[in-house]
Amino acid sequence: MATHMTPDEFRQHGHAVVDWIADYWSTLDQRPVTSADPPGTVAARLPAGPPERGEPFDRLLADLDTVIAPGLTHWQHPRFFGYFPANTSGPSVLGDLVCAGLGVQGMLWSTGPACTEVETVVLDWLAELLDLPARLRSGGSGGGVIQDSASSAILIAVLAALHRAAGGRWRGHGVERAYRVYTSTQGHSAIEKAVRIAGLGDAGLRTVAVDPESLAMDPAALRTAIEADLAAGLVPAAAVATIGTTSTNAVDPIPAIGELCREYGLWLHVDAAYAGAAAVCPELRWSHAGLEYADSYCFDPHKWLLTGFDCDAFWVADRAELVEALTVLPEYLRNAATESGEVLDYRDWQVSLGRRFRALKLWFVLRWYGAEGLRAHIRETIALAGWFAEQVRADQRFELVAPSPFALVCFRLRATSDDAADDEANAELLARVNATGRAYLTHTRVGGRYTLRLVPGSPYTREEHVAQTWQLITDAATAHGRQEGPR
Numbered sequence: 001m002a003t004h005m006t007p008d009e010f011r012q013h014g015h016a017v018v019d020w021i022a023d024y025w026s027t028l029d030q031r032p033v034t035s036a037d038p039p040g041t042v043a044a045r046l047p048a049g050p051p052e053r054g055e056p057f058d059r060l061l062a063d064l065d066t067v068i069a070p071g072l073t074h075w076q077h078p079r080f081f082g083y084f085p086a087n088t089s090g091p092s093v094l095g096d097l098v099c100a101g102l103g104v105q106g107m108l109w110s111t112g113p114a115c116t117e118v119e120t121v122v123l124d125w126l127a128e129l130l131d132l133p134a135r136l137r138s139g140g141s142g143g144g145v146i147q148d149s150a151s152s153a154i155l156i157a158v159l160a161a162l163h164r165a166a167g168g169r170w171r172g173h174g175v176e177r178a179y180r181v182y183t184s185t186q187g188h189s190a191i192e193k194a195v196r197i198a199g200l201g202d203a204g205l206r207t208v209a210v211d212p213e214s215l216a217m218d219p220a221a222l223r224t225a226i227e228a229d230l231a232a233g234l235v236p237a238a239a240v241a242t243i244g245t246t247s248t249n250a251v252d253p254i255p256a257i258g259e260l261c262r263e264y265g266l267w268l269h270v271d272a273a274y275a276g277a278a279a280v281c282p283e284l285r286w287s288h289a290g291l292e293y294a295d296s297y298c299f300d301p302h303k304w305l306l307t308g309f310d311c312d313a314f315w316v317a318d319r320a321e322l323v324e325a326l327t328v329l330p331e332y333l334r335n336a337a338t339e340s341g342e343v344l345d346y347r348d349w350q351v352s353l354g355r356r357f358r359a360l361k362l363w364f365v366l367r368w369y370g371a372e373g374l375r376a377h378i379r380e381t382i383a384l385a386g387w388f389a390e391q392v393r394a395d396q397r398f399e400l401v402a403p404s405p406f407a408l409v410c411f412r413l414r415a416t417s418d419d420a421a422d423d424e425a426n427a428e429l430l431a432r433v434n435a436t437g438r439a440y441l442t443h444t445r446v447g448g449r450y451t452l453r454l455v456p457g458s459p460y461t462r463e464e465h466v467a468q469t470w471q472l473i474t475d476a477a478t479a480h481g482r483q484e485g486p487r
């Protein structure tokens with residue numbers, strides 16, 4: 001017989017779980033950022049099979065400390081500087097908890113009207129916060145929706161673009177012609193994946209050269225690629241431009257790319273997965289110049305806007321076109337509200353049918369922080385990155401590798417005449433720093449050269465944490481035999 005957790009038991013254990021999370025957050029600083037255990041360690045701590053009898057909840061809680069926490073990379077840690085941080089916050093977690101408690105499945109407006117309407121309004125709020133063009137907002141022909149990730153947003157944009165490129169017939173005919181999607185050599189791997197999932201094959205993606213200094217897409221190279229494809233009888237369908245590339249935070253010239261997309265009839269998707277959050281600050285909106293050309297745009301509040309994974313905010317300029325590309329209406333989903341044409345059914349804006357009430361966490365975050373709280377977080381993070389970049393600049397052993405328009409710093413040991421030895425030295429330096437467990441950074445390659453990346457983002461990160469990390473880095477450089485001294 002099932003022994004369901006009663007509301008009173010839930011209240012009691014729920015309080016204990018919230019306490020556990022609060023303790024976790026307040027002790028992060030004392031934990032190693034990553035686990036040093038070899039693969040299989042966590043699995044070996046688990047029993048071979050599921051329990052036949054239910055267990056007391058306390059045992060589960062205890063296992064969070066003994067089984068789970070030691071086997072984690074602590075993404076909320078104040079000295080986590082890898083990839084792009086995926087930061088959460090108290091209000092986000094609590095909004096997610098309410099979402100879980102409601103257990104609403106908001107595939108249609110009618111399966112949870114508040115789930116749809118709050119999402120529409122909150123995405124309009126967010127569009128206002130970022131000062132996005134009016135055509136992306138729901139008051140006109142556009143509108144926003146929450147996707148699980150920027151990868152999904154890119155896929156949806158590509159599917160809608162193919163529908164348009166085929167004159168609205170792609171749905172019925174499939175990929176019958178050789179469509180092409182363009183991005184720069186610095187575009188995210190999710191673009192290649194989207195093109196593959198859309199059925200265009202690897203040949204469907206054209207990577208366009210970048211300016212060697214800024215690493216931003218070269219519009220002249222884009223034009224050349226489009227014209228060559230047209231001459232070969234191919235169909236240019238979409239371009240994906242990036243605001244804040246993953247490797248170095250390069251910003252593609254959206255106005256020039258937008259002009260080309262207009263001229264040749266391409267769908268323009270703008271991927272601002274990480275850097276979109278910066279646009280809450282007016283002084284950083286230069287990065288979004290030209291966005292009025294975009295047919296779709298996305299950014300991840302789950303990266304830099306204090307909203308827990310997963311939360312990608314995606315907007316389209318023409319929602320009817322998107323819905324037409326994706327909708328399938330079986331009898332069992334028919335309902336009066338949909339037929340009235342007065343409601344949005346978000347199932348038609350995404351890959352899956354089902355969806356949860358993700359807008360709650362975003363709503364909680366926006367209301368807790370307010371626009372000024374969010375701007376403060378962005379500015380504080382950028383100041384921390386700026387402080388770190390200053391240290392790099394002042395130390396003759398290191399060099400900055402790319403401009404740092406947001407909060408990503410790309411740096412490495414100063415180049416010598418031996419590229420291979422340099423790459424090895426930098427890889428060793430990174431391994432040495434991460435092996436201490438006291439900080440976590442990741443790497444990329446810029447112009448083929450091994451490069452270290454540091455990105456602050458955790459709400460718990462203070463200058464002291466960045467300073468401790470810089471100390472670890474310089475210690476590792478010294479241990480590697482690099483001579484100390486100011487520039």
Ligand SMILES: *Cc1c(COP(=O)(O)O)cnc(C)c1O
Pocket residue numbers: 084148149150151152188190242244245246271272273274300312
């Ligand atoms: C992180 C990132 C993505 C992928 O983000 P997900 O939301 O994890 O899919 C796409 N594009 C850029 C520029 C990114 O930085």
